[in-house]
Structures are given as C-alpha cells and as structure tokens.
Amino acid sequence: MNAPHSRRTFIAGTGALVVSFSLNRAFAQEGGAAAPKPPGPKLPGDLSKFPKMDSWIKLEADGRVTVFAGKAELGTGIKTAFTQCAAEELDVASSAITMITADTALTTDEGYTAGSHSMQDCGTAIRFAAADLRAILLELAATRLSLDAASLKSADGTITAADGRTVKYGELVEGLDQHRDVRAETGIKKSGTFAVIGKPMNRVDIPGKLTGGESYVQDMRPEGLLHARVVRPPAYGAKLAGIDTAAVEKLPGVVKVVRDGSFLAVVAEREDQAILAMHVLEDAARWNDTTALPKQSDIQSYLRALPSSATTILDRGTIGQPGVKALRATYSRPYKSHGSIGPSCAVALFDGGNLTVWSHGQGMFPLRSALSKLLSLAPEQVRCIHTQGSGCYGHNGADDSAADAALIARALPGRPIRVQLMREQEHGWEPFGPAMSAQASAAVDDSGKLIDWQYEVWSNTHNMRPGGAGNLLAGQLIEAAFKPDDPKPIPQPEGGGDRNSIPLYALPNARVISRFIPQMPIRISALRGLGAYLNVFAIESFMDEMADLAGTDPVEFRLKHLEDARARDVVTKAATEFGWQPNAKLPRGRGQGFAFARYKNLGAYCAVAMDVSVDRQTGIVKIGRVVAAVDSGEAVNHDGIRNQIEGAIVQSASWTTLEEVTFSDKEITSRDWSSYPILRFPDMPDSVDVHVIDRPDQPFLGTGEAGQGPTAAAIANAVQRATGVRMRDLPLNPARVKAAIGV
C-alpha cells in the first residue's frame, strides 16, 4: 500500500543485500519435491510441497513481516490479496507486511503463475502458515504471561491479556524457530470474524503505477545499464546467411553487435541509438530457408488432416440415442495474439560467472532451468527475479526476451543489459493461442431433455513454455540450436485443448473425445483459458441451439440440466440481475444472449448475460449491457474479483468480435495494432456489472480465466437472436457477420 513496499522488493532483488539473504532462503526452501512428505493428511495449497513456515512467512524482531509468494503479480492484484490473507490470519496491519514474489533465490518454486491457481495454491498456503505462526506466538506469550493462550487476544501485531498486559510479536522472535513444519490442524479463521478478508482494500501497486513509480522491469535503470535490441528473422525457419556489421559498429553509441548463429542483437549506450542500429542491422542482414506456412483460409481443415491421437475423456451411458430432435454443428477459433500493450522486456547481468535476470515471465524457476541449459550454467549460477511487466495473459514474449537479455549479457560481462522487443517483434514472434475446432452433436427427448451428447475437439498443445531451452526463441536461433520440447497434451481434469470440453450439465448419455495434434505449423503456447475459450464457446452456443430445438428458453434449458447448486445459483443470479425475460421482444437488430461455465469444471463458476445490436450495413456487433455473476469460493477481495471478470469480458469481447492472427504462405502478417485490431473505447460495451457470490469458508477457486468462454458464447447467442443467423466460426468480425446475414 505504500512506497517502501515495492521499493524494498526491488532492493531485495537488485542489491548486494541479497547475498546473505539468499543463504538463509536456500535453507528456508528445504522440503521441496525431493523432500520426504510430512506425515499426516495432505497439507493445504502449496504447503503440501513446501511445508516449512519460513518458506512462506517470516516475522522479524522489529515486528515487520515478510511474506514469500512463489506466484507473481501479473497485474491481477494478487499481491494485494496475498497481503490480505497474511494480515488477516496473523493479525498484523497490512502495512507491516513486505511481499516478496517469485524469485529463485528467495521464494519457493510454485511453478508458473497460471491457470487461475494463485489463490488456491499460494493464497491458501500463506493463510495456513500465517495462522499457525499466530498460534505459536499466542502459545509463547501465554507461557511468558503464565496465562492460558485461549484467554489472549491478538491485533495489529500485539498480544493483549485480559489484565491489560501486552506482548508485541517482535518481542517473541528471539529463540523462535520459524523453520518448522506448518501444523495444518491449527486451521484458519472462520468467516464472520474477518477484519481484512472480504473487506475492501485498495490494490497495493496502483498508487505507484499512477504516479510514475518504478513499477515494471521496463523501468529498471541500474548503474551502468546498456540498451539492447534484437533483430528477429523475417519468418519462421529463416537462417542468417550473412551480414556485414562494420557499418553498424561505427554508429554513434553502439557498443557491440552480438551474433550467434541466427541470433542477432545490438547493444548501445542509449535506447534510441540501439533502435537506430537495429534498423541498420535489419537492412544489412541476409536470410534464407524460410518455412512454408499453410493457407490461412484453410487452416482448420489443414490442422484436422494432420496426424492426431484420440483420447476418450468422457464415456457415460449409451450414446447414439436418437431422441425426437437432433443437431450437429462445428465450431472453430483462429490463432489469437496475447497482444500485451508493453512489448516484452528483460534486464540481465552476467557477473563473476553468475547470471541474474529480471523478467516478467510467468515461471521464474522454469525460466532458470531453461536459461541454465541455454548458457551451459549450473542452475545455482542463475537467479531469476520476477519483476512486473505489461499484462501477459499467458505465455507471450516475456521468456524470449529474458533469453535474449541473458545471451547479450554474457557477451558483455559486468554491464546490466536491458532489452525490449519492438511491437512488430512481439506481434510477429510471440507464441500464439492455438487455432482449434470442435464438433458437437446432440439429441433431445420428448420432455425437452438432452438424451444424447457427443463432442470432439481438435487441438495442438497449449503449453510450449520453457523448461527446455528450445522453447526459448533464442535457443532455436543460436548456432548450437536446441530443439523445442516435444509437445504434450495437458491431462484432464484441468486439460489443455480439451479444457472444459466436458459439459457440467447432467447428461445421461455422453461421450467426449479429445484429439491431440502434435504438429504445429504456427508457433503457439498458453493463452488465457487455453482450450476453455473454444470449448465453452462451442458448448454454450450449442446449448442455445439445442434449447431452440427443444422450444425452451435458453436460461431455463440450462437450469433444467444443471444439478450443481452453486452453478444454478450463478446462472440464476446473472439472469435475475440482468432482468432476463424469455422471448423478450427487442427491436430489429438487437438480441440478448446468455452463457455459463465452471472454469475447468473445478474452478470459478461464471455466467454472463448481455444484449447486443448488429448493424446490418456494417456488420459491426456492438455490445450493450453486460451482467455477470461469479462464484470464486471465499472472496478475499471483491473488487479484485470484479476487476478480473470485467477485464475478461472486455478482452473476450475483443477476441470474439475482432481478433485473428493473419499469415501469408511465408510469414505472420499481423504485426501491429492496425493489422491486428483490438477493441477501442468507442467499441466498449455500454456497461459491465459483475456480481460476486461470496462463499465464506469455502476453498478459493481462482478467477482470472473464468469469464472468457462464457462471454464468447453469450455474444454469439445474442447475435443469433439479433439476426436469426448462427455463427460458429470465430471471430464474429464485421466481414463475417455481413457475409453471414447476406448483405
């Protein structure tokens, strides 16, 4: 909440202070995957992997508290929610807490910050660790005061006895062993007693971001900093055939040209000098051997014709029931860009044989592993420190720029190197969200219930994250190139391409087949929601189609097939708050749509209702009023949840009505915001209202990715009601809408 917080985090990450600190921390991290599992029931959240208290929280003698989160702040407000978790369970002021996030020298290895997992895995661990630390402090104070611990009260870092005597937390630190297993049986506070959880708390990072604070890796300016730019090949597979660097090396400010195979970069004293030199270098480079790309207009049939392996992930009852009415439909999505507003950036320093990298990637430990392979260093010689960047929404160019910075830094030991991608490099080379398609068929019986459901989904992997050095672009470009890892599907129940392909609805006879396509003609990886975006779009569009076939209102049709009480509550809440009317009479060109999903069938529940208008002349779909309901389990920060769902709705509206990565037979052609347009202010919905259904004392379910799928289907369902035309191929952009309605 105040300047010292973020400042201290930075200092902890950049200065010499770290050396002694990291020795402590290496000790605190004992008990990783290789350590013997503690006896007793599985510990909650990531305590199950790292059971030591000081892996998560540490009290100092001055009463200050440091919380160590292995998850990173990606702009979702997670640092604030973690702070609330710790402040609540430990009974300290949030201003007494310093939050350290994802740093290979200081925090636990919680893998990637992805999949809406942060609250479940990390938030839960912090709560239990803080609660047990408080319990220990109460026991120590009870001994000191010769009283029963149950008679003591704690607040704001101070323990108070009924007789008025007080003990400050910090006074109990001496001799306190904080490197101990957390006792899960201590438990966490019950709702109703909360002072911080579920109460409004402003984001701790917003004031700095609003006043020019040093908030991002892009803002780092350590002493002696040099600026670098890379030259990317013109197309996939291109090899650097030759280059004369003499002219570039004579340019003002240029310090060095770094070349290794087809990896090419230039380093200069000033950023603008590096950019000018990059352009000269681009002109001087000669490339050959580009890889041919499939025809964009045929991409779905191209992908489906590639070899694939089928897994039946749901096989219930006896499929093939004819019912009284049946339908079959195919849905698809194109490649989509993460499109971060700030091109990816990293700072690296190679000094004394050790590499330090400041990166906004989602997994600092996997990045360390990849960089150590890339540079042939031991993992202990590499430290990766998460430092915020522009929102990523999945695996964008962040890890690539970290690898760029590392290679360049190794060529200039002792000087910190900052490299930021150019817009066209981010757009042209990021790993996109994969193109996908799905086929659904179903039948209803004479009571209007679904009697048969069959669904198949075709997809590449959704995870080409580093781990392997070949998953870093630079790793593929250097002379001694690394091969990308073999693509693997992400197994159910979370799933990758088949995420959310099993409907939550009660279906007596159903089969779902996941078809995994290993071969990837376009560079791809994780984009917010993975396969859930297409699968929820398809299933929830198809539910509307089946509702129409059954002659039932779409909201009623969903409720008719939903047994999960929390799912029913979310659907009912969204419909009620929207004022959903079956067969609402709307003016020509306007329609209302509804959709629902439980993310991954085990995360947050989210339902979206909206109205749209479709301009028949232009084909533009304009979203009017949007109402959503979300159940993320116990709500720590209501406004944080609303902010995430509002953002998901707007982002998905952009994906759904506009976005499509374009490519020629040689190269990606959507390389800026004019060739890859996203929604601008005049295109925004009239309003977005999000209703949070709080579930006190229930586990956290995460939030970040719950809204994308339902929004896409709600738009398509509303467009169908506005135009009478069902659109099943994304995006619903003006050209496609015009073609579909025949104008």
Add this chain to the structure above:
Amino acid sequence: MATITVNGKQVKVDAAPSTPLLYVLRNDLKLNGAKFGCGLGQCGACTVLVDKEPVYSCLTPISVLEGRQVTTIEGLGTREDPGPVQRAFIAEQAAQCGYCIPGMVMRTQALIEHKPHASESEIRDYMAPNLCRCGTQIRILRAIRRAMNEMRTASAEIAR
C-alpha cells in the same frame, strides 16, 4: 544538446535532435510514466501533453519542442499528493497491469481541459487512440467521469 521544458523545469539534454521525446523522458530524465508500447502511434501508452495537447511521445522528436511545455504524469501529482485525475483513477481502482494507465491519465487530462462537459460518446471518441489490453476500459470511463465531476465542482467553487 537540446533544451526542453518538462513539468515546468527547463532541462538540457545531450541527445540528437531527431531523438523521440519518449526516450529522453524515460532514460535522460528518468521519468517512468510514459511507456513504450508500439513506436507507431497506434496504442497511446506513450501519451504526454505538449502545450496541453496529447501527443505520442514515441513519434515526437525533441527538435520540435523548443519553447513548448511538456507535461508527463509525474507533473500531475505525486504519490503523496496525487492530482485530481490520478485520484479518480485510484478511487475507481482503474488499472490491472497498469502499463497503459499513464497514457490514459494524460489523455484524460487533455480531455477535461478541452471538453469539461463531454458527453459519454464524446469521451469514448476522445479516448479512442489509447489501447488497454487488460480490459479496464469500463473502469477508466468511470474514473474519467469522476475526475470530470470533481474538476468541474472545484472550478465552480473557485468561480464562486
């Protein structure tokens, strides 16, 4: 060597005249607010004011700034004493990653100075050059309306 005026202070900068203002602000003056987003004038992350007009600092060479006033988000207020537009964005929690937000704030500042009574559609049209990828626009619009109301009220009180 060029002389420019940023947030009311004259500064001498040792950079080529063609250097875009953005790099001078960020690297020579160590001002974090204006951000590199595209270098093409398509996203607005680098927006600052020059004589109260919003400009893309990524496309504005310092050679054209002689005798003109450059204002960045750092010139609107500080963490301890934020200006009215900054306060409104904080009050509405109008940010997710926040990378685009300084540009949004600067365009909002210009909007309110030029059109203090802008309608909803005028606000949206005026803000069209600036992109946000997190989908924070609905909150940004709330923050703009809040800032507009507060600044109108404040100027009305001064007039009284």
